[in-house]
Amino acid sequence: MAAAHTAAGEPVIVFDSVSREFGGKGRVVRAVDDVSLTVHRGEVFGVIGFSGAGKSTLIRMINGLEKPTSGTVTVLGQQVSHLSEAKLRPLRTRIGMVFQQFNLMTSRTVAGNVNYALATAGWPRATRKARVAELLDFVGLADKARHYPEQLSGGQKQRVGIARALAAEPEVLLADEATSALDPSTTGEVLSVLRRVNEELGVTIVAITHEMEVIRSIADRVAVMDSGRIVESGPVYDLFSNPEHAEGAASFVATALKDRPNREEAARIRARTGGRLVTVSLKDSAAVGRVLGHAAGYGVEFEIVHGGMSATKDSSYGVLTVALNGDEQSVQRFIENLGAAGALKEVAA
Numbered sequence: 001m002a003a004a005h006t007a008a009g010e011p012v013i014v015f016d017s018v019s020r021e022f023g024g025k026g027r028v029v030r031a032v033d034d035v036s037l038t039v040h041r042g043e044v045f046g047v048i049g050f051s052g053a054g055k056s057t058l059i060r061m062i063n064g065l066e067k068p069t070s071g072t073v074t075v076l077g078q079q080v081s082h083l084s085e086a087k088l089r090p091l092r093t094r095i096g097m098v099f100q101q102f103n104l105m106t107s108r109t110v111a112g113n114v115n116y117a118l119a120t121a122g123w124p125r126a127t128r129k130a131r132v133a134e135l136l137d138f139v140g141l142a143d144k145a146r147h148y149p150e151q152l153s154g155g156q157k158q159r160v161g162i163a164r165a166l167a168a169e170p171e172v173l174l175a176d177e178a179t180s181a182l183d184p185s186t187t188g189e190v191l192s193v194l195r196r197v198n199e200e201l202g203v204t205i206v207a208i209t210h211e212m213e214v215i216r217s218i219a220d221r222v223a224v225m226d227s228g229r230i231v232e233s234g235p236v237y238d239l240f241s242n243p244e245h246a247e248g249a250a251s252f253v254a255t256a257l258k259d260r261p262n263r264e265e266a267a268r269i270r271a272r273t274g275g276r277l278v279t280v281s282l283k284d285s286a287a288v289g290r291v292l293g294h295a296a297g298y299g300v301e302f303e304i305v306h307g308g309m310s311a312t313k314d315s316s317y318g319v320l321t322v323a324l325n326g327d328e329q330s331v332q333r334f335i336e337n338l339g340a341a342g343a344l345k346e347v348a349a
C-alpha cells in the first residue's frame with residue numbers, strides 16, 4: 001500500500017484565531033471561541049472535551065462543512081474557510097472522515113460501500129476492484145466483502161467506515177467520535193486500525209472524542225476544549241502525567257481521568273488511614289519505587305491508596321496517591337525526597 005510513516009512534518013491544518021457562532025440576534029452561541037492550533041503532517045492530533053464543548057464544530061471546519069464566523073482555517077495549503085463549494089470538492093477527496101454512527105449504506109455490501117466511495121472520487125472502474133480488495137485486506141475484513149452492514153459487529157462496521165474513508169488515498173483522516181458507539185472490546189480493534197493508518201500509511205489524523213482512552217492510545221498531541229476554547233494543549237504524555245492543569249482542563253481532565261481521589265474519596269481515605277495524603281505523578285516509575293522503598297529508613301509508613309500505572313502510545317506514566325504516617329518531620333523529609341522523583345501535590349483536606 002501507499003507511503004511509509006512520515007515523521008511529524010510541515011503544518012497541514014492551521015486554525016488562526018477561529019470563532020464560530022450560531023444563532024441570531026437574540027441568543028448567540030459561540031461554539032468555537034478564538035481557537036488557534038496547528039496539526040503537523042504525520043501526527044495524530046486529539047481534541048477532547050465534554051459534550052457541547054465545540055469539538056464537532058471544530059472538526060467540521062477542517063473539511064469546510066462549517067465556515068468560521070471569524071479567523072481562517074488552512075488545510076493542505078488552502079484556505080478552506082474562503083473556498084467555494086466547487087473548489088472545496090477536490091480538497092475534500094484529500095480528507096477522509098469517519099463518523100460515530102458509521103454512516104454506511106445499508107443496501108450495499110461491504111465491498112459496495114467502499115467501491116461507491118472510489119466511484120464518487122472518480123476512480124476508473126478498472127482500478128476499483130483491486131483497490132477495494134486492498135482496503136478490505138488492510139482493515140482485516142477481506143472475508144466480509146459480500147456481507148451487508150447489518151451482518152457486522154459495530155467494530156467491523158467502523159472498520160468498513162475507515163476503509164471507505166481511505167479509499168481515495170487521503171492525506172488527512174478526520175475521526176468524529178469514531179469509537180463512541182462501540183463497546184470497550186471493539187473500541188480496541190478500531191483504535192489499532194487507526195494507529196496503523198497513521199503509522200503504515202502516513203496519514204495525518206485528527207480525532208475528536210470525549211474518551212480519554214482514545215487520546216491515550218493513539219494521539220501524539222491533544223487539545224482540551226471547554227466552552228469553545230482550548231484550555232490546555234500539548235503532548236499527550238504531558239497531559240496525563242502532569243498534576244497541574246488549567247482551570248477548565250482541570251475539571252475535564254480530573255473527571256475523565258479519575259486519576260486522583262476526589263474530595264469525598266479523600267475524606268474517606270483520610271478517616272481510614274490518618275496521616276498526610278500526597279499524589280505523585282511519575283514519569284519514572286523506578287525512581288518513585290526506589291524512594292517508596294526507603295520509607296522505613298525515614299521512619300515513615302506508606303500505603304498506596306489510589307491510582308496506578310498506565311500507558312500512552314509511546315510510554316508509561318503513573319499517578320499514585322499515598323498516605324504517609326510517621327512523625328511530622330520525618331514525613332516532611334520523605335515528601336521532599338518523593339518530590340524529587342516525581343511531580344508532587346498534596347491532596348487538599
Ligand SMILES: Nc1ncnc2c1ncn2[C@@H]1O[C@H](COP(=O)(O)OP(=O)(O)OP(=O)(O)O)[C@@H](O)[C@H]1O
Nearest residue numbers: 022023029030031050051052053054055056057058
Ligand atoms: N447548527 C447549530 N446551530 C445552533 N447551535 C449549534 C449548532 N451546532 C452546534 N451548536 C452549539 O454549539 C455548541 C458546541 O457544539 P458541538 O456539537 O460543536 O460540541 P461537541 O463538543 O462536538 O459536542 P457533542 O459531542 O455533543 O456533539 C453547543 O452549545 C451546540 O448546541
